[in-house]
Amino acid sequence: MNRRDMILKALQAGAFISSVKPMQLFANEKKDALLTEMTGNPLRFPPVFTNGGTMSLATANVNVWPGQNTQVLAINGSYPGPSVIVEKGSVFTAHFSNQHNEPATIHWHGINAPELMDGHPKDAVPPGGNYTYTFPVLNRAGTYFYHSHADMLTAEHVYRGFAGFFIVTDPAEIPLGLPRGDFDVPLCIQDRRSANIPQFTYTAELNDVMYGYLGDAPLINGTPDAYFEVNRTLYRFRLLNGSNARVYKIALSDNRPFHIIGTDGGLKDAAVQAASFYLSPGERTDILVDFTPYTIGQNVTLKSQAFTAPGAGSYRQGTELNLLRFDVTGNTASGGIVPATLPPITYYNPADVKIVRNFTLTMSGSGMNMHRINGLTFVMDRIDWQTPLNSLEEWKILNASNNIHPMHSHSEQFQVYSRNGSTDLPPADKGWKDTVLIYPFETVRLLVRFTGYRGIFLFHCHNLEHEDDGMMLNFKITDPIGINENNSNVAEGYVLNQNYPNPFNPSTNIIFEIPKDGNISLKLYDQLGKEIYTMIDGFRRKGSYEVSINADLINGGLSSGEYFYKLSAGNVLISKKMIVVK
Ligand SMILES: [Cu+2]
Structure with a gap:
């Protein structure tokens, strides 16, 4: 059954909600075009997660296909999961509550988080258990992702709905003039099997294990046959491939070029024009699409073009699919531009x-x-x-x-x-x-x-x-260079406590004790082990000391990130990590 047949069948079943605008009803289009105009579901957007709140994992019934219940594995009842939107430099916190009957973790895909916050399957939260994920957001602004990472259950969990956006913002990018607000649109692309509509049935057989669990029905932000009404202006689309296995060759149906501006880890160093690109599971690519050349009443479809992988393994990959129809309905300008330059990236040599x-x-x-x-x-x-x-x-x-x-x-x-x-x-x-x-x-x-x-x-x-x-x-x-936050804070009677507050901005305090009179030093190092500041270097009497530092006053101001402080006395060396969050 091709897509058109599916649409017809669905129309006969009354499954689709009409989204017709009067203008489109009277458009002088041939019948086929009108049928396309009349069908589809408005693009959905998951709710925004409130930083510091709870992420509760449980099965839920939602309407994916209109009028029909789909049992999904949802965060806070939402499929896809709520979108995390956090500013670079802030501290992200989510209280995870596993109300599902299987172990689960949340992996923050692309995000630089400490080991115990990364959602490794070894750190699975048992059914009924809770875990607080919290870490400073060190990543560049960009489009990231979160999803299940439970041992041998990741594929099924994600297929059933356990995934969402993790978007990092940075006020420093505002002057670039990129489209914002309603013109900055996240698009999570997933595929499900039309044979199982309305359920996300997951029964991976041998071929599925070999090639991946591939579907023929694309969902965009959980929306089947999705359309999105656009103005004749510039949009930023944040494309996330949240599919288990399918690779998409992203293009517009009329092959009009667009600009690629971002990859997995945020903005590229230049906007590059392209007419298509590959997006494999887990990847994100941000693009700018200009709808100015279109007229009101026209539409153009974001699609996955047919492709053949250069090898014998293209089994069921490379199918042509329509992903999202853009209906051009207005003239509101986004105010956004394709920046002539983007911040530089230092490439490794x-x-x-x-x-x-x-x-x-x-x-x-x-x-x-x-x-x-x-x-x-x-x-x-x-x-x-x-x-x-x-x-x-x-x-x-x-x-x-x-x-x-x-x-x-x-x-x-x-x-x-x-x-x-x-x-x-x-x-x-x-x-x-x-x-x-x-x-x-x-x-x-x-x-x-x-x-x-x-x-x-x-x-x-x-x-x-x-x-x-x-x-x-x-x-x-x-850590071969001896900067290690995991060591004991006591050595030969010397005590170095964790600084407080931590993370901090701009001031923090360090308390330490020395068991005898002598020469000591307390110094600050960056992540490369380079000494950047001396707090104490000299003779001190036995006793307890407290030192305060202000990150704004060191080396013209410390940027967000991890630093280390070391107490040394003779052969004794104790170090701890501190985190600056601007
Ligand atoms: Cu593989």
């Missing part, structure tokens, strides 16, 4: 690479654990490699399988350096990334440096069936 890691992606055998990285499948408590802080690494990933793999790294963003040796990258690759699509038999080189949190993080395929099949490894970010 491959000459600075300290460590090269090779990853080979394979698919072999049948049943469970077909998908492997370096021959391995995921083991919860096995650390597959250690990455030292602050060292630039090259990750050379060879896809030795006949299937598409979108590879995702937790913790900090990376940069794509080359594809099959070519550094002439498509515009959606160039910028900050956390997920990269790797075609069959392709080699992609990434450059990555972790500068912040230590601990255990994940590297995995974001085809969620592949991930749950074990295509995932643990790596541990370690």
